[in-house]
Amino acid sequence: MEDLLTITQLNKSYNGHPALTNINLSIKPGEIHGLVGANGSGKTTLMNILFGNPVIQATGGYSGEICFEGRRTAIKNCAEAIRLGIGMVHQEFALIPDMTVGENIRLGREHTQAWTDRLFGCQYSFVDRQKDYTAAQQTLNRLWINLDVKLKIADLTTNLRQFVEIAREIDRTDLKLLILDEPTAVLNKRDGLKLTEILKEMSKRQIGILFISHRLEEIQQICDRVSVLRDGRLVSQYKKGSISINNLARDMIGHEVNKAAAAKRAIAKQPVISFKNFSVRMPGEEINSLDLDVHQGEILGLTSLSGHGKLAVGYGMMAMYPVDGDVYYQNSRIARMDARANIKKGLYVLPDDRQGLGIMADQSLEDNVIFTANQVKNKFVRKSALAWLGFIDRVKSQKHVTAMVQDLDIKCTSVRQAVKELSGGNQQKVCIARALTVDPQLLFVAEPTRGIDISAKEKILQMLIEINRSRNTTIVIASSELDELKRVCDRIAVMVEGKVFKILPPDSSEVEFGLALSGEEGADNEQL
Amino acid sequence: MNSYKLRPPQVIISLFLIILVALSYTLQMNLVTLFNESMVKMVMNGVLVLSLIPMLNVGAGMNFGLPVGIVGGLLGMCLAINFRMTGFYGFFMSLMFSLVFCALLGWLYGLILNRVKGREEIAGTFIGYSFIPLMNYVWTLVPFTNREMLYPIGGRGLRPRISLENYFNHILDDVAVLKMGGVEIPLGLLAFFALVSLFLYLYFRTKIGRATVAVGENESFARLSGVNISRTRLTAVIISTIIAGLGICVYAQSYGFVQLYDEPLSMAFPAIAAILIGGSTGKKTFIFEAVLGVYLLQSIYLLTVPIANAILIPELTEILRTMITYGVILYALLVRERQGRSIDY
Numbered sequence: 001m002e003d004l005l006t007i008t009q010l011n012k013s014y015n016g017h018p019a020l021t022n023i024n025l026s027i028k029p030g031e032i033h034g035l036v037g038a039n040g041s042g043k044t045t046l047m048n049i050l051f052g053n054p055v056i057q058a059t060g061g062y063s064g065e066i067c068f069e070g071r072r073t074a075i076k077n078c079a080e081a082i083r084l085g086i087g088m089v090h091q092e093f094a095l096i097p098d099m100t101v102g103e104n105i106r107l108g109r110e111h112t113q114a115w116t117d118r119l120f121g122c123q124y125s126f127v128d129r130q131k132d133y134t135a136a137q138q139t140l141n142r143l144w145i146n147l148d149v150k151l152k153i154a155d156l157t158t159n160l161r162q163f164v165e166i167a168r169e170i171d172r173t174d175l176k177l178l179i180l181d182e183p184t185a186v187l188n189k190r191d192g193l194k195l196t197e198i199l200k201e202m203s204k205r206q207i208g209i210l211f212i213s214h215r216l217e218e219i220q221q222i223c224d225r226v227s228v229l230r231d232g233r234l235v236s237q238y239k240k241g242s243i244s245i246n247n248l249a250r251d252m253i254g255h256e257v258n259k260a261a262a263a264k265r266a267i268a269k270q271p272v273i274s275f276k277n278f279s280v281r282m283p284g285e286e287i288n289s290l291d292l293d294v295h296q297g298e299i300l301g302l303t304s305l306s307g308h309g310k311l312a313v314g315y316g317m318m319a320m321y322p323v324d325g326d327v328y329y330q331n332s333r334i335a336r337m338d339a340r341a342n343i344k345k346g347l348y349v350l351p352d353d354r355q356g357l358g359i360m361a362d363q364s365l366e367d368n369v370i371f372t373a374n375q376v377k378n379k380f381v382r383k384s385a386l387a388w389l390g391f392i393d394r395v396k397s398q399k400h401v402t403a404m405v406q407d408l409d410i411k412c413t414s415v416r417q418a419v420k421e422l423s424g425g426n427q428q429k430v431c432i433a434r435a436l437t438v439d440p441q442l443l444f445v446a447e448p449t450r451g452i453d454i455s456a457k458e459k460i461l462q463m464l465i466e467i468n469r470s471r472n473t474t475i476v477i478a479s480s481e482l483d484e485l486k487r488v489c490d491r492i493a494v495m496v497e498g499k500v501f502k503i504l505p506p507d508s509s510e511v512e513f514g515l516a517l518s519g520e521e522g523a524d525n526e527q528l
Numbered sequence: 529m530n531s532y533k534l535r536p537p538q539v540i541i542s543l544f545l546i547i548l549v550a551l552s553y554t555l556q557m558n559l560v561t562l563f564n565e566s567m568v569k570m571v572m573n574g575v576l577v578l579s580l581i582p583m584l585n586v587g588a589g590m591n592f593g594l595p596v597g598i599v600g601g602l603l604g605m606c607l608a609i610n611f612r613m614t615g616f617y618g619f620f621m622s623l624m625f626s627l628v629f630c631a632l633l634g635w636l637y638g639l640i641l642n643r644v645k646g647r648e649e650i651a652g653t654f655i656g657y658s659f660i661p662l663m664n665y666v667w668t669l670v671p672f673t674n675r676e677m678l679y680p681i682g683g684r685g686l687r688p689r690i691s692l693e694n695y696f697n698h699i700l701d702d703v704a705v706l707k708m709g710g711v712e713i714p715l716g717l718l719a720f721f722a723l724v725s726l727f728l729y730l731y732f733r734t735k736i737g738r739a740t741v742a743v744g745e746n747e748s749f750a751r752l753s754g755v756n757i758s759r760t761r762l763t764a765v766i767i768s769t770i771i772a773g774l775g776i777c778v779y780a781q782s783y784g785f786v787q788l789y790d791e792p793l794s795m796a797f798p799a800i801a802a803i804l805i806g807g808s809t810g811k812k813t814f815i816f817e818a819v820l821g822v823y824l825l826q827s828i829y830l831l832t833v834p835i836a837n838a839i840l841i842p843e844l845t846e847i848l849r850t851m852i853t854y855g856v857i858l859y860a861l862l863v864r865e866r867q868g869r870s871i872d873y
Binding site: 318320338339340341342343344349351356357358359360361362363367371372374375376378381389390391392 | 730733734735736738739741742745746748749751752753754755756812
């Protein structure tokens, strides 16, 4: 059978950083083709290219050849992709919340009142809502979904929204290739099964399906072929029958040579902070009744797929989002979340969003580093009768910051340089310097190496290890970089759907992590 | 660290000012007198302009609700006049009364602004517009007894313009005036201006002042560092309102009248235009920018009157004033829009 889609020698880079390298991929009509890979492996880039996302053109396009139905095509924008018969179900829903289910499903393909077509032209004719709703209802029925098409999207649960999004694509009669970006990530197991049934039914109608998922079990069940991406390369491909979850997990994570690493040691199981039934309502990263003990003096890794709550723990402690449940810090309950009080008690959060939360871009390095310690702990205040006004002792602060710049090797012209002029890695060091100035007992770190070049990454990880060893600071690192966590942490907690799914020792195999991340119980059920 | 950049408004206004000076020279006006007046004009309006800075720096934008603070100041002065406090004592007590009224009004104003975060400018505008009619009732109904401030006929309700002739007219203008030839430098007035500037300078170096700037620059950052956002914003709004109150007292003693009723409404725009001409873009603003802006704008106002009269188009003055004032505000909005877009693509 002729291929529906053929990709040959596809290359794409963002500002010189390769995102995809020499990808060769083909999809046959009626084939369900699985695509798996860890975060940052290039899945999203590949989909963006196929669906003509403007981001691709804006960052210099791609090189290589894409053939659709035997003809070489260059998909420049989404409209063109739709015209070719490519549909996409997005991970973040591309639905209009204030419109009804029916309107969303039929958007852009509305039935119109025939007589107004002639009167005003097709662009301005009246929409035949009744006919639209009937058609939408039929599509939903085909998916065995019982849903009133007159409901607004805003009133639906995430599960249902996912199905509406799928219904919108299925409703198209010209659909030839459907791309699904982690459609089951937000679904529970039962709805996930329902979806796989739908996909199987579609493949019978000769629609090619590119199915991206982190749930390896599903991939194993329904895919005819699976391709594994890692660091922008296609590392392996399996056919139905020879797909094994363990192999996929191993290929996804890969074998990386260990670099700077912390020595293994035994940590006394004395909790410094305990979360009981702890929930944080951080949009997109919710935590639901988390139970977790962090031991005194350890480095605990927190990892999960994006959206499963690893980032929310620290922000919850700083009252950035509404929280619920109990937290016991050093054996006393924290009754009310209050950033100032918690920083005073010795907690500190190093944020993941450096530009948004970590720095005051226009202010000097010095002012950034001393800010929190000065505000909360009254450090660097000039001793005088006017001490209550809190004027800064510049001699003291400059001495401290200069020492920090040397210790952390921050590249800057002077301590008065504006932080926005520094590189990403150096900005992160400024954030760490600010944390060290506060001198916390318990440090929450979120994605410490995101957006930082490789050499700076190692330095920052080394820094975290040193802080832990020399100051006996307990550190909780939330990161999606499993390889880094394994080198630095004493224990790694894998979170799924806002809960701790499993706590693994850092020397566990990649397969175990791969399974845990996907929420699958391994062959051996030993809990640690 | 913070090098000052010349932006189009300053260049245009400075050029305009140079042309005006050249024109007045050719028209054989007395440049020395004009220069003397420009000093007075600067301080007269300058304190009101300085009052915008705390709110700009805390990220609450330009204080279009300036009438709130002005009303506080007017209340203070009316109280002093009612008790027939004259001279320095009267002026000082006006300032004190204003301080009390403005602190209270600023607190209420700040509470409202904390609820409309991100839309403070438009909210401020409407707070001003709804507050003034309310105050119009107050002015007519307050039981003041000093005949000099009541309507001559009927003896009830405050008159729209209360003369300060017998109270503290030019009280600051005439203190310690340094005369060098024809040049008169009102040292007392300038000292008061410097004092307010110094207060602001020191305020932004205190702990709460630094928190203020941090909230203005990056609110999430400040919150993550344990800064109480609402309280910091409230403090900044109160300080802005208090300085606005003091500002109108300085303005009134120079002008010679206390202007009530709808008059406060027309005071916000020139003040905002001045600080924008100085180089502020609606975010972190330096005291120098306020001083420069108010001097440039007020000098232009000052020069246009005699020049327009001399070349026989008297209406031109008002037209030019309005054009400059509103044009500069529009320009600032445009610049900010462009900056905003460049940040979030």
